[in-house]
Amino acid sequence: MSPADFVADLFNPDLAFLGKALLIAVMSATVCGVVGCYVVLRGMAFIGDAVAHAVFPGLAVAFVVSGNLVLGGTVAGVVTAVLVAVFAQNRRLKEDSVIGVFFVAAFALGIVVISRAPGYAGSLQQFLFGSITGIPDEDVYVVGGTGLVILLAILLLHKEFVAVSLDRESARAMGLRVFWLDLALYVLVTLAVVISVRTIGNVLVLALLVTPAAAARLLTDRLAVMMVLAPAIGGLGALVGLYISWSWDFPVGGTIVLVLTGAFLAAWLAAPRHGLLARHVL
Template sequence: MIEWLTEPWQLAFMQRAFAVALISAVVCVVVGAFVVLRGMAFIGDAVAHAVFPGVAVGFVLHANLSLTGAAAGIITAVAIALISQTRRLNEDTVIGIFWAGSFGLGIVIVSTQDAYTGDLTSFLFGQILALGDGDVIAVAVVGAVLVALTFLLRRQLIAVSLDRETAKASGLPVLVLDMVLYAMVTAAIVVALQAVGNVLVLALLVTPAATARMGTERLGTMTAVACVLAAFGSIAGLYISYHYNLAAGGMIVLVLTGMFLLAWLAAPKHGLLWKRRSKEAAAPAAQ
């Protein structure tokens, strides 16, 4: 058992994978807590798909895929924030339009090439086992900036998330805060892309926070619990993928999903089994 736990840590590429997985988990949870609080998980999926045409452009031009993907994601996020201000269309509708349009654009751009390469495939499905020291440093720096920015703006973001009209009436720049949050979501997604890839990144952004949400109403507690769950799920997923030769990104997401299902079943007060037990206990009293 001890050898099972210590063997991966003796390999340099696994050490880098563990580091990036932990950083990505914490960053996505800190930003994702506001995504879950606002009930806007769809924006994470939309931005993840919006990154794809930027990646495709970088692929065609032989540029840095992370930079071109981040640029495309931020442009789309700002566009969503601006267009969502109209009362004629709700936020989900605008997000859905850009979700489909962005991914369609990416497919068209990629289709102009004769063949796909490993770089594009790894960006879609993650490349956590092939990262270098520079990748770890870049993820750590971006992650630290995102966490610090979230901490500085947490009160304003909470106010906008809970009651936009009241926040606007109190003088808060709601549109600017929306753009900042969308940009932060984009940056968190780009950070996590190397761990789980474009296809699965939404799970890292939303699932741990949603799992913690099953057990608490307080944002601070939810964020702390979600960070622990995300870190555990990422490490456990890497262990399983290493020992059983499975896809690392997919395994991380499956572990996180499994923890959510356990919380949905057994979480105090809000879990299915807890509610059923409460009803059974209340039935004799009612009689």
């Protein structure tokens, strides 16, 4: 399929779901690209994956009772994050051990809950691997509105997030409430995950958080530039991935992830200062 044919399909009234899927995919990837910069800077990839698992029971409950998926996923993610923060106060257990216990338990709870819903197999596949079909109009507004809230919160807390990311002890000495800033970032990561699940799925959503930001990290030493490059890479990857998926009938979530992985590998190889070629030339 040529790009012109793809554009024609986007404006085809009989394929309205395709345009909505593109909007949601690009918006989700853009927001995840911004949030992912903090995830990469702080080495939080495991936490990002854990949050993706933690929102699942909330999504499952919301789906079963026909409630709001964003609200359900957010509540589940925040509750699990608070539990981790509380139990991690015990110095005999490292934080990653507590995270491993609670977030996997949350994911298992989600599977049990959704198994009670009619059409269990199809519903589970939709949550785990994403789906571009049957996206209601309200999902576009929910993703757009939630994305704006996330970006506004980041704009307001950017300096504090950077201070905590660079040096937690210095941030505490400056009087910053590190615990509450951590919790705020967990909430933003949770929201970013929830709005991305419908298109790319719960299993693959970590790629939207980490891969574009990791590629941007290789391309620049400046945080401001990184926070522009990461959402640009994510949004473009979502567009290209959806085009390839639609053209060759590939799974949309997996295709987007592979496109983003290709962008990361290209940055790893050809980044001006930190790429493999540059290091060998210098």
